[in-house]
Amino acid sequence: MSETSFKQRVFSGIQPSGNLTLGNYLGAVKRFVEMQNSGIETIYCMVDLHAITVWQDPVALRNQTRELAAAYIACGLDPQKSILFNQSQVSAHAELGWLLSCVARLGWMNRMTQFKDKAGKNAEKMSLGLYAYPALMAADILAYQATHVPVGEDQKQHVELTRDIAAKFNHDFGVDLFPMPEPIIEGAATRVMSLRDGSKKMSKSDPSDKSRINMTDDADTIASKIRKAKTDPEPLPSELDGLQGRPEARNLVNIYAALSGVTPDAVLAEFGGQQFGTFKPALAELAVNHLAPISGEMARLMAQPDEIDRILGDGAMRADAIAAPVLAQVKEAIGMISSR
Numbered sequence: 599m600s601e602t603s604f605k606q607r608v609f610s611g612i613q614p615s616g617n618l619t620l621g622n623y624l625g626a627v628k629r630f631v632e633m634q635n636s637g638i639e640t641i642y643c644m645v646d647l648h649a650i651t652v653w654q655d656p657v658a659l660r661n662q663t664r665e666l667a668a669a670y671i672a673c674g675l676d677p678q679k680s681i682l683f684n685q686s687q688v689s690a691h692a693e694l695g696w697l698l699s700c701v702a703r704l705g706w707m708n709r710m711t712q713f714k715d716k717a718g719k720n721a722e723k724m725s726l727g728l729y730a731y732p733a734l735m736a737a738d739i740l741a742y743q744a745t746h747v748p749v750g751e752d753q754k755q756h757v758e759l760t761r762d763i764a765a766k767f768n769h770d771f772g773v774d775l776f777p778m779p780e781p782i783i784e785g786a787a788t789r790v791m792s793l794r795d796g797s798k799k800m801s802k803s804d805p806s807d808k809s810r811i812n813m814t815d816d817a818d819t820i821a822s823k824i825r826k827a828k829t830d831p832e833p834l835p836s837e838l839d840g841l842q843g844r845p846e847a848r849n850l851v852n853i854y855a856a857l858s859g860v861t862p863d864a865v866l867a868e869f870g871g872q873q874f875g876t877f878k879p880a881l882a883e884l885a886v887n888h889l890a891p892i893s894g895e896m897a898r899l900m901a902q903p904d905e906i907d908r909i910l911g912d913g914a915m916r917a918d919a920i921a922a923p924v925l926a927q928v929k930e931a932i933g934m935i936s937s938r
């Protein structure tokens with residue numbers, strides 16, 4: 599196994615494909631901020647190349663990319679401490695994506711559950727990019743030789759595929775160029791569920807806006823979505839076991855725990871025996887207190903698109919300075935002549 603020790607480096611990304619949801623925030627961005635503040639080198643991307651695997655209106659894509667940048671910063675990412683940029687500005691992503699798609703095996707790609715979920719019965723009509731997307735995600739991570747990848751639970755399989763691709767590349771070319779990146783999936787809300795259906799993930803692409811809380815929702819909207827969230831008629835249990843078979847109740851307890859920074863056990867110790875009529879207003883108040891300052895700051899930043907573009911431009915240059923030499927080593931290992 600690898601003798602080389604790689605410098606600790608964090609990479610993660612989010613698609614600028616719509617509103618950032620409470621799921622993205624609790625499952626990913628909150629962790630991004632913690633990792634940044636722990637002093638490790640952190641690189642966070644707006645993955646616009648991933649977003650276009652399904653149709654994106656060009657005007658909306660531009661706006662959503664800036665809005666995601668604003669959300670990153672409003673949630674506590676500091677462009678001085680973390681590298682923040684949009685993926686398409688660093689050409690190593692697309693180039694390495696191609697090189698690694700020649701390493702990844704079709705059998706591996708065929709096991710990716712997210713493609714199956716997204717394509718459903720319409721696989722024939724999906725873009726080739728949607729199918730190849732996990733190889734691009736591997737390139738995102740490996741272009742920076744990243745060692746840690748904070749993500750929600752739904753991305754675990756893609757990070758595992760990245761490890762398989764990295765190991766096969768190192769083995770095939772007899773090099774030690776790529777680390778085995780570790781998924782970091784932590785906290786009480788690694789899989790936030792839809793507010794309308796406890797068996798479905800909360801998602802930016804769900805047709806029902808009531809299924810999710812968007813980071814830009816105002817206080818009344820947040821309170822109303824939580825009040826109307828699907829639940830059952832039972833009071834909350836005092837212990838975790840009592841949440842078995844109650845996915846909607848479990849989801850709201852997990853959200854409360856993640857927002858308040860305590861364990862789900864602690865939430866049940868406080869609210870066990872209480873009805874949703876009591877718990878939901880408490881959760882709504884917690885969510886509003888937490889999210890209102892973020893959406894306020896996002897609105898302030900969105901009024902200065904030039905400043906956002908400047909931050910992204912600076913981030914892209916710093917990202918390129920790390921990724922370009924790695925890409926050069928990859929080409930060298932493969933046997934490509936560097937002729938200029």
Ligand code: TYM
Pocket residue numbers: 609610611612613614621622623624625626645648734735738739747748749750751752753756787788789790791799800801
């Ligand atoms: P994306 O844009 O779908 O989601 C961004 C991040 O949010 C997490 N997430 C959730 N966490 C908890 N509960 C939910 N309901 C929920 N929904 C989303 C996701 O797990 C993710 O961490 N392929 C990735 C983006 C990507 C990437 C990368 C990530 C591209 N390249 C390299 C890490 C490293 C995606 O589509 O995430």
